Amino acid sequence: MDEKYSSILKSVQKPGRYSGGEYGQTIKDLSDGRVKARFAFCFPDTYEIGMSNLGVRILYGALNREEDIWCERAYAPWADMEEKMIEHDMPLCALESGDPLSMFDIVGFTLQYEMCYTNVLQMLKLAKIPLKSADRTNDQPIIIGGGPCSYNPEPLADFFDCFSIGEGEDMLVEFTKLLIEEKAKGNFDRQEFLHYAATKIKGLYVPSLYEVTYKEDGTIGSFGPIYPDVPKRVTKRIMKDMDKAYFPDKVVMPYIETVQDRIMLEVYRGCIRGCRFCQAGMIYRPVREKTPEVLCRQAKCLYENTGYDEISLSSLSISDYTEIEKLTTKLLEWTDDKKVNLSLPSLRVDSFTKELMEKIASVRSSSLTFAPEAGTQRLRDVINKNVREEDLFRAVGVAFDAGKTTVKLYFMNGLPTETADDLLGIPKLASDVVHQFYINPNRPKGKSPQVTISVACFVPKPFTPFQWERQDTVEELTEKNEYIYQNVTDRKVRYTHHDPKTSHIECVLARGDRRLCRALEEAANRGFHFDAWDEYFDYDKWVEVFEATGIDPAFYANRQWGFDEILPWDVIDCGVSKEFFRRERDRAYGEITTPSCREKCSGCGANKLGGERTCCPQA
């Protein structure tokens, strides 16, 4: 960091967020001309959250592996720092070189959740890069987006020059190399380049090359490319063989404490379950596993290069990994000796066993979390969450046997077909878990149980069987929360819930089309930021922004969408077919569950993408 900013750094909270200088960062020499493209990888939230993202760790390494690319990092400055930056006209800079983002060739944003969109715009403003793609000149950076939210990129269409759809390890490198080639030819024209790239690079979506018209009722009338050589639909990219996919052998080591301050070992991609509300379970299909040998080698190498003493096995539902037994045994062969702990971010109730618990230190030490998601078996069948009450009771039994007293249960309200009975089922299930404690002969004596229920609001997401569903209004969700609260009578049960207002805005942004850009631009002009943080999210201000820009949020959130409507995200092909989603939606309403991909293929279409060590039939 430049010396002239030292007084500013001394005056903000946690200056370690901005100072850089971490062990493991990549510094390249710009003087010998070998670096041909500079890439600023931005995470639109705090340093602590951004540094914890596995995707960023992978892509940072994958880009820097290329001699002619230098990838650096940038994060959203916290409000105190942002204020100082504005006051002193300090541009947003990358951590490694301290150079302003505006002088980079490419500025990439990873879009992990909708509520970070205002931070993206705030960062562009601080970087003094024009917000809109159309206003940028040839010598300004190309702005590219990626990550789960880019599966419906439309609400950000005006701001981004392009999006990387799907897994970026190969794609971002190809894209950057193409930019290097085109810039070397001279007379670089960004719009020409974007057009060319859209025809050359698979998985690249350039919103400015598509035209959208609307019907009188506000739904989309047509959506298609302006030029014949631009793909009508952009198919996501995947890494076919995860054993061969690039995996970083080092990590940028934060000095300050971050959210995931540990080794994250990606065991497999995708998920064999088909929970009907879960976007991640659909867009990351098909499942592709790594072998225990490769995982073990990667873990050991990371341990030696980082010094982390904890390895988190991070995948969507880790116990679905076919070789979990072999992997944990193989890891424990050396981790025990080195005093390295294994931890798990997620665990399915039906596979929670004593054996696994004994191997996993984090489960040993902390309170346990299970996600039944719905209060009755009927509704769990609707959402295809294949967890039965018996499974839950058996799992908490294991925990109580081991001396645990606290259990956390995650639920959702506002799910399709939900009735008052389903809502009542939430506190009832929690009380039943309390009861399980008292009837357990091995329970810790002299202690009482504590069961916390945490209720989130259902947000219908693109690329799920529930993508067409109406979201309950804020008022309906608030009433439901209140109803659950009134029915929590057990003193051993604690109840917490999410804010329906945040979930409403999240839904609008998740299902929005490009008309929402004007609302987001207005939000940026009004200085919105950190909307994922309670202390900065202000619902009334969002309502004002929608009013001022003529956007009806209910059109996006609280409307039952037509099955034959053109969806804003139809331009993206995530591998899973719309027919599958439709079928799954009908099965949901018929209360029929769908088996996991390992039990039986349900023909979602994702097998057309290919993949090694998957459970899909060959396409």
Next chain:
Amino acid sequence: MLPAGMISKENPQPIRIKFKKVGNLQYISHLDLQRTFEKVIIRSGIPAWYTMGFNPHAKMVFGLPLSVGCQSVCEYLDIRITEYMTFNEIKARLKTALTDELDVIEVYEPQMKLTDIGAARYTLTFETRGACEDLADKAKALFEKPVAMEKKGKAGVKEIDITKMIKSLDCRYDPETDRIVIDTTVSAGQAETLNPEMIVTALREQLGFLSEDILTEHYSIMREEIYNLNGEAFR
């Protein structure tokens, strides 16, 4: 050092690591530094002695903690090793596990106890409006009389005369860099410690240092050397 064959888990060899913490690392707190060194010790592969228990970690004792915003070329960390390894080898391994701004200077067998630390010498450099010889003289004169300042402690705020803890203080104007440079030795250690930031605050409050523009005016503090209670260079 103990004879190679005698170093073991039961009989570990104490090792002192002298390191620097400069540049961007000045913004990292003492607590974060401790967490960082836990990982540094692991990735360096030094056979460090571990505490037992539920959450085992390398046993580390740091010398004088350094406050955020202060740089240093004389930090000390004591560990113990359970297998023979030369000081040069330890130093080389640490170097690969550290960066330019947090780097090992020397590794040796401790000569003095960390609890015997009594004083520290600092250089304070100011880039402040109106820096000149005259201002430097005024700054030096300021500390020749008692300077009463509020100090927050466990028992609330109390008034102290900071000059009681200043053992020496020299101040000059450097025309080449247009900076005011203070060279001072102050109490540091278990009995009493003067945070050099107090000197900065006194200059701010009484002589208007650094009061005009946060972008062009700044200061830096460098801890140059540590002494024991007898005033000898710490080893």
